[in-house]
Amino acid sequence: MFRSPLPRFVFITVGLLACNKSATPAISTPDSTLAQVNGTPITVVQFNQRWSQLPEPARAAYAGPNGKKDFLSELITRELLLQKAHQMKLDQDKTVGERVESFKERLLLDTTLHELIEKKVEVSEEELTAQFNAHRDALPLIEEARASHILVKTESEARALLGRLRRGADFAALAKAHSMDPATKDKGGDLGLLRKGRVLPEFEKVVFEMKPGQISDVVRTSYGYHIIRVQSRRTPKPLSVDDVRDELREQIIKDKETALFDALVKTLRAESNIVISESRLASIGEDVTKNHDPASTAQH
Numbered sequence: 001m002f003r004s005p006l007p008r009f010v011f012i013t014v015g016l017l018a019c020n021k022s023a024t025p026a027i028s029t030p031d032s033t034l035a036q037v038n039g040t041p042i043t044v045v046q047f048n049q050r051w052s053q054l055p056e057p058a059r060a061a062y063a064g065p066n067g068k069k070d071f072l073s074e075l076i077t078r079e080l081l082l083q084k085a086h087q088m089k090l091d092q093d094k095t096v097g098e099r100v101e102s103f104k105e106r107l108l109l110d111t112t113l114h115e116l117i118e119k120k121v122e123v124s125e126e127e128l129t130a131q132f133n134a135h136r137d138a139l140p141l142i143e144e145a146r147a148s149h150i151l152v153k154t155e156s157e158a159r160a161l162l163g164r165l166r167r168g169a170d171f172a173a174l175a176k177a178h179s180m181d182p183a184t185k186d187k188g189g190d191l192g193l194l195r196k197g198r199v200l201p202e203f204e205k206v207v208f209e210m211k212p213g214q215i216s217d218v219v220r221t222s223y224g225y226h227i228i229r230v231q232s233r234r235t236p237k238p239l240s241v242d243d244v245r246d247e248l249r250e251q252i253i254k255d256k257e258t259a260l261f262d263a264l265v266k267t268l269r270a271e272s273n274i275v276i277s278e279s280r281l282a283s284i285g286e287d288v289t290k291n292h293d294p295a296s297t298a299q300h
Helices: 006-017 044-053 056-060 067-087 094-116 125-138 155-166 171-178 201-207 242-270 278-283
Strands: 033-037 040-043 144-152 190-195 219-221 224-233 274-276 297-299
Touching: 033 044, 033 067, 040 044, 040 067, 044 067, 094 242, 125 242, 144 155, 144 171, 155 171, 155 224, 201 219, 201 224
Parallel strands: none
Antiparallel strands: 033 040, 144 190, 144 224, 219 224, 274 297
């Protein structure tokens, strides 16, 4: 069956479009030309520039001894398609022009916000501590339990094993013999210490409602069918700064960026002359039958 090369080629098209740096035309010399496509050169400088703009997952697609040759082949394909687009005068197409302008505007907006807001935001250790102390009472307690499980493919198999457990069979022995989980089966199904909030929801709901020593009914998750045994529960304890460091940092950054954005917009509005046509605004979505020039209202 024919397999389209499009998925990898997308990295060179969409991936490079997403890059903030625009490609600078490279001066071609006999020593720098890697290939010519209908007289148009692809140079060493262009090759290196395109390569540097690739995201890491795309670079992995060109690993191996033929990686550079494969990448050059994709650049040649890209150039052929661009030449075809110009032959078809798609560069003059109105829809294409509108999409290019929309992309340009989005790129300008993203770059502006990065330069004026994102680059200015820093979070100190003191701010993290202050944020933590301000919200300490609202933070949930850490709940932990040590548990083991037996994971099998079908519910009927799980039910059969559960019956054996209820008749006194050894949990660890059954886990070693039947569990599909390679990370825990040789340890008798031991999952170690589980923290509430970091476990599959359907699994967590059962674990943190059980008492030490209890064995669950059959529990279904995306991995299969589980039988769970809780070995021990820890007394809930308060979270520390380190437990929620990433969440605290994210919230502080969000708050700072929001404040900087609001201040920036306020300043830009104050420094600008903005004119709004209230009557035209009111008529949007309505059948306007009169051809007139509504009065305008000035706003600063």
